[in-house]
Amino acid sequence: MTSQTPDPLSETEIPPHQSGLPDLTGMPSGWVARVPSRDDVAALIALTEAEQVAAKGSSSVDPDLVESNVAGTGSWTKHQAVVTDADNTILGWVSVHDRAGGRTMLEVIVAVEGISDEEADALAAALYAWVEDAGRVFAAGRELPGTQLDASAYAADERQRRWLAAAGYRQTRTWLQMSRPVSAAEAEEGALPGPREGVTIRRVAKHDNGLPVAADLQTVHRMLEESFADHFNSYRESFPEFLTRLREDPGHRWDHWWIAEVEVDGEVVPGGAVVSSILKPDASGAEGSYVDYIGVHRTARGRGVAKALLHSVIQDAAERGRNRVGLEVDDDSPTGADGLYLSMGWVTAYKTESWHRDITAEDDPAEPAAANPTETTP
Numbered sequence: 023m024t025s026q027t028p029d030p031l032s033e034t035e036i037p038p039h040q041s042g043l044p045d046l047t048g049m050p051s052g053w054v055a056r057v058p059s060r061d062d063v064a065a066l067i068a069l070t071e072a073e074q075v076a077a078k079g080s081s082s083v084d085p086d087l088v089e090s091n092v093a094g095t096g097s098w099t100k101h102q103a104v105v106t107d108a109d110n111t112i113l114g115w116v117s118v119h120d121r122a123g124g125r126t127m128l129e130v131i132v133a134v135e136g137i138s139d140e141e142a143d144a145l146a147a148a149l150y151a152w153v154e155d156a157g158r159v160f161a162a163g164r165e166l167p168g169t170q171l172d173a174s175a176y177a178a179d180e181r182q183r184r185w186l187a188a189a190g191y192r193q194t195r196t197w198l199q200m201s202r203p204v205s206a207a208e209a210e211e212g213a214l215p216g217p218r219e220g221v222t223i224r225r226v227a228k229h230d231n232g233l234p235v236a237a238d239l240q241t242v243h244r245m246l247e248e249s250f251a252d253h254f255n256s257y258r259e260s261f262p263e264f265l266t267r268l269r270e271d272p273g274h275r276w277d278h279w280w281i282a283e284v285e286v287d288g289e290v291v292p293g294g295a296v297v298s299s300i301l302k303p304d305a306s307g308a309e310g311s312y313v314d315y316i317g318v319h320r321t322a323r324g325r326g327v328a329k330a331l332l333h334s335v336i337q338d339a340a341e342r343g344r345n346r347v348g349l350e351v352d353d354d355s356p357t358g359a360d361g362l363y364l365s366m367g368w369v370t371a372y373k374t375e376s377w378h379r380d381i382t383a384e385d386d387p388a389e390p391a392a393a394n395p396t397e398t399t400p
Contacts, residue, residue, distance in 0.1 A: 048148040049105060050141050055152075058104045058115065060093040065112045066104070069131055076134045077176035078372045084302045086272035091117065096270040101156040105145060113137055116149040118156040121267070122259040126157040126169045130185070143185070150189035154381055161383040168382040170257075177373035191377040196353040198360060200368040201346050202336070204311075209340035217330035220285040221293070225277060234276045239265065242279055245295040249317025273299035273312065280334050284322045293322030296331040298338075301348060311339040313349035328362060350374075 046055040058066065067088050074081035090096035099121075105114035113136065119127040130149045132142050153171060161169040173191060175182040183193070207213055217223055226238040243261050259267075268274055278300070284293035294317055301310035313335055318327045332347075339347050349368065351360045 046103065046105070046148050046152050048151070049145055050107075052108045053105055053113070053145075055103045055105050058092045058102055060089065062104060062112060063089045063092055066092060066115055069112060069115060069133060072134050073131050073179075074176075077179035077182070082302070082304075084272065086302075090270060090272055094270075095266075099266070101159070103149075103152065105149070111136065113141075114145050114149055116152060118153050118160075120160040120163075121172070122257045122263055123164050124161075124166055124169050125172055125257040126160050127172050128153045128157075129173070130182075132181075132185075142181070146185040147188065150185065153189075157381055158383050161381075166383060168380060171379045171381060173377045173379075175375050175377060177375050183375070183377075186377045189379070191379040193375050194378050195376040197374045197376070198351050198353050198370045199348070199372050199374060200351060200360075200363055201310075201348045201371050202363075202366065202368040204336060204339045204345055204347055206340060206343070208336055213340075214333045214337055215329075216333075217282075218326045221325055221327055221330055222283045222290075223280055223330050223334045224283065226279040226281060228276065232276075234279070238281060239279075241281055241292050242295040242297065245281070245292055245319055246297070246315050246317040249294065249319055268297065268299075268314065271299055271314075273301065275300060278311070278335075278338070280331055282318070282322070282327045282331055284325060284327065286321065291321075292319065293325070294318035294327045294331060296335060298335050298347075301344075301346070304345070306345065308343070308345035310344050310346040310348060311335055311342075313347065316349075328359070329366070332362075332366060 049055070063085070067083055067085055070083045070088065071081040074083065087096070091100065092102070099119055101118040103116050104112050106112050113133040115129075115131045117129045121127045130146060130153065132146050132149070137145070157169050157171050161167070171191070173186055175186060177196060186193075226242065227235040229235060240261060243264050246264075247258065278298040280296050281292055282294035282296075283290050296316040297314045299312050299314055301312045303309050313332070316328060316331055318331075336347055347368075348371075349363065351363055353360065353373070
């Protein structure tokens with residue numbers, strides 16, 4: 023739909039895409055909302071890179087992850103839309119993820135160039151209103167009374183923080199995005215301390231066809247769920263949801279999962295787990311490793327389990343010729359995890375924030391959207 027008289031504050035309703043997207047209202051006249059396709063990947067990478075550079079001075083966009091989220095396995099549990107102007111230039115991208123019962127993750131990106139401040143504000147408001155409708159669809163689909171909308175913003179991105187506040191979100195937590203250099207020498211035997219007595223670290227076991235043993239995957243899930251049960255904003259995630267979500271990451275590898283076993287009263291039991299993945303090459307061309315999750319069960323705390331698990335990730339990265347290990351930690355962690363990471367050589371590269379809004383499932387949209395109308399969910 024086009025208009026001969028563009029009005030940045032037009033309340034003209036943008037009709038839903040033929041595949042069933044909820045309505046987007048309040049956008050500048052002449053702009054169109056549609057489902058993203060694989061043809062949009064390059065433009066969406068550029069859109070995301072520009073946002074990151076403006077917010078934190080650099081970008082680290084994974085092209086494979088963008089493609090997966092738009093037209094791959096990462097798209098299957100998401101509602102998405104892109105907004106284009108009369109020249110078919112993408113100026114906005116919204117993605118809403120049905121993460122777990124009662125928890126809906128979201129991302130809103132608005133162009134930093136080729137758009138006025140007034141237009142950007144109007145577009146952001148429209149996208150956050152659309153997020154609310156999509157969140158209600160997820161809650162209704164799970165037969166829940168509502169859901170928490172969970173957004174992330176760079177701590178230095180005043181524009182995004184202003185939009186979130188205007189949309190009714192509250193800033194709830196700050197996260198340290200940390201990185202640690204890895205040297206080739208750390209691949210050598212004895213270069214890093216081994217586990218304490220009574221603690222053993224091993225990779226998740228695999229069958230002879232290379233696939234992981236189900237019992238070990240279930241152990242990792244249980245360790246993480248129980249380790250984070252008393253952590254900020256913990257939500258129960260089912261085992262199938264857990265596996266599906268992690269496998270959506272192009273950097274996922276089964277041989278990057280470890281289990282810690284500890285001896286308790288003469289019996290060897292699981293005491294913790296770590297899940298890591300591959301980071302895309304940096305400016306030097308070297309890949310890195312990323313600690314997605316690390317958890318130590320409360321019955322095993324105080325025995326150096328976390329440090330032993332981290333040393334396993336570091337040594338593995340060194341053996342593979344990688345140059346860094348990244349992770350995220352709660353700036354207000356009750357376990358003091360940030361102090362452990364600092365003592366082991368991690369430094370903060372930048373900070374992000376969690377912003378939350380709780381909504382009810384009442385006033386559900388009349389035409390619920392498919393998770394991604396351009397894909398067939400298996």
